[in-house]
Amino acid sequence: MIRRLFIANRGEIALRVIRTAQRLGMTTILGASEADVASWPARAADEVVVIGPGPSPLSYLSVDAVIAAARAAGADAIHPGYGFLSENASFARAAAAAGIRFVGPDVSSLEAMGDKLMARRVGIEAGLPVVPGGEAADKAQALLRAQETGFPVLLKAVSGGGGKGMKRVDRAEDLEAAIDMAMAEAQAAFGDPRIYVERFISSGRHVEVQVLGDGEAAIHLGTRDCSIQRRFQKLVEEAPAPAIPDDKRHAIEQAAVNLARHLAYRGAGTVEFLVDAQSFDFYFLEMNARIQVEHPVTEEITGVDLVEQQLLIADGQRLTLTQDMVAPTGHAIEVRINAESWADDFRPSPGTAATAAWPVGPGIRVDTHMPKGGVVPPYYDSLLGKLIVRGATREAAVETLASALDRLRIEGIATTADLHRAIVRDARFQAGGVDTRFFEGLNNG
């Protein structure tokens, strides 16, 4: 049994993991950077260890610093959260070598899903449909690929994630310049210049399936829709994905389970699909081998604590949930409250929250690490918290969201709350089932 859990992350997810681990009777040890020692997660954890200075390469991204701290703390397991080292195979290996359980899938799954090309190959092996396209080592090859698939195309970094290095190209004459830029960005962000060219589905939706596996059995916990994005960064997520015919939804869910079985997947994972908004044909994109930012919407409609499931599986236990036991009810929506100014082209807004009043009430959940007086350091991403609402129907959830957003008051830091107030008033959002172009059509102010 895991007794001493080391949390190698920060922010709302660190606090989220601490809460479940404490409920399960574990002693929680937070590995915090110097910039985070006075944070809410540090206050909530049973023990706090400083792993390094503020900049993440010296702390949260340092395999050596994190493993040394976990070892010194006598941890028997490490939860990596999302981002940082959560999908880093060398980190998982280093934890194993130190005799510490990694709360995440086997190294083989991390490696299989670590880059998009490998993921695509494995997806094809598992019988999943994929978007037409392929790898391009240089410009000539990229041009050839683009001719095969037809314009518009999407350029992606092979080692990428989080939207970095992604470019849409509409015309052949723009391709060369776009490839240069995509390769440079891919090199800068991931140390790997390889890019990938695929057909751009003009009206596509981003639909993903939450899966759980114990190495033998695998089940799904339904769909999430994350189509509302800006520059490939998710803004709003909901579960289940609205307005998808039942037969297509079942086929998507089954494809995700097939992939998890093919990988003999152990842990919580998310299988991402691009779904054509008209035909509902779907294509496998990639699998995220970790807990996702948007996991609460699934928890809200299934009643399953996904972090608890991760910890039980990491502890070597078999899944006690079966597919029949998972019966999603109602609808849940999450909006990301980021420290960014919508009015100012999403300029980041570090600083101190003079006020941090979050809504509370029936059907409302808030996952945040931001108290009154909380500090947003300049080193990390801008997520302040997530506002999650639940309703018996999507309509009821949207109504609760509007009312909850009206009660959210953060001062001293610019936030995306006003953006979400505009989204919730948008007729397309209220109708549901929007595609990834939603944000471009949003009226600012």
Add this chain to the structure above:
Amino acid sequence: MTTDLPLTPEDVNEIASILDGSNYDRLDIRTPRYRLRVERSGDGWSQEWSLDDAGEAAATPTVPAAAPVAAVPDGLEGIAAPLPGTFYRAPQPGAPPFVAEGDEVGPDTVVGIVETMKLMNPVHAGCRGRVAAICVDNATMVDGGAILMHVKPA
């Protein structure tokens, strides 16, 4: 470990629902680690947490030593950091800097980058002239408004 009220999100929801059936508009709770205020707000309730600093006086974050904000000498213009973060003189490690002392700049010339919260924000000169001095070293933490360079106006 501090013995403390757990105050889980479920507890706070329950507090709000009890208050909702009462005549009270606000409840303040203080535990060894937290203060929590639940109060009426619009057509519902809001929650505001603060960390009780008396508990852990030692727990102050290390504030990075930001470059000092110095005055701009007479006859020169200052280029200020648009927001706090890490100032970089070049687009990537090993690449030549955007500008050097003596270079001519215009209002839209990019003279550096300030990295804040994982986003790269270009620094524009904002004036026309010649770079007279570079006041901040590469990869230094700066405050918003810190003077990064001096420009001799054309």
